Amino acid sequence: MDLKMDFLTRLAKALAKQFGDNCEIVIHDLNKASLDSSIVAIENGHVSDRNVGDGPSMVVLDTLTKKPEEIEDQLCYLTEVDGKMIKSSTIYIRDENGEINGIFGINYDISPMVAFQKEVKSLISVEPLENDESTHIYHDVNNLLDDLIRRAVKLIGRPVKYMTREDKIKAIQFLNEHGAFLITKSGDKISNYFGISKYTMYSYLDKELE
Incomplete structure (x- = not known):
């Protein structure tokens, strides 16, 4: 050789x-x-x-x-x-x-790798959220609350100072539906953000939008 x-x-x-x-x-x-x-x-x-x-x-x-x-x-x-x-x-x-x-x-x-790739692709595939919002895992619940408030404002489509009473009712109800009030002391931050009293804020939760 x-x-x-x-x-x-x-x-x-x-x-x-x-x-x-x-x-x-x-x-x-x-x-x-x-x-x-x-x-x-x-x-x-x-x-x-x-x-x-x-x-x-x-x-x-x-x-x-x-x-x-x-x-x-x-x-x-x-x-x-x-x-x-x-x-x-x-x-x-x-x-x-x-x-x-x-x-x-x-x-x-x-x-074998191609077969595994197909399995992984199937495993990690996700469906888009209906509201086109990606979820994010926060280490601090205050950041989570800030994100929920941001989404509520985005839903209304105008800054707080231009919101009508009906707009604020809709925003407050959105926050309630997404669990914002389960966060400790969230009521203080939400009421201050929207410029209303806590009494008014909680009364908005029972309102029915026309």
Whole structure:
């Protein structure tokens, strides 16, 4: 075994060990008398169901139809093998004259990851809120109350100083429906914000808007 092939074989073993059973590393020798058995080394051959002594892939055959100067390494492209989704890279081995005499291939079965990606996407998908408001988890309930007041003002569509009595009733009832009054001492802050007394504020809770 020459030094180049020795290195490539050891590299194949290292990559297969590093990335696990789903990573196939294959070496083709294009100088063999018969290309029917171009594979001279392979790790994790179960990925493509191939062994040492098996014949060339379509990539190998395509290589032999082109001029060496027209050929470039092909990295991270998608192939399909018996229903598996394979992420592949093809690196061409050249001699001192630039002639291609071998191929170093990396084939990674990403089918399990694609399936997992679909499961995760399904798991994390959410439906938009009807009021188009995203929920936020606050560490301080005062910040939560501030956010509820902001949403109440947004619902009315005008600053407090321009709100009518009916506007304020609607805002107060919105806050009640969203649990603002469950926050300790929220009544003081809400009544001050809307410029009304606490008595008036609580009377708004019982009002029916026309």
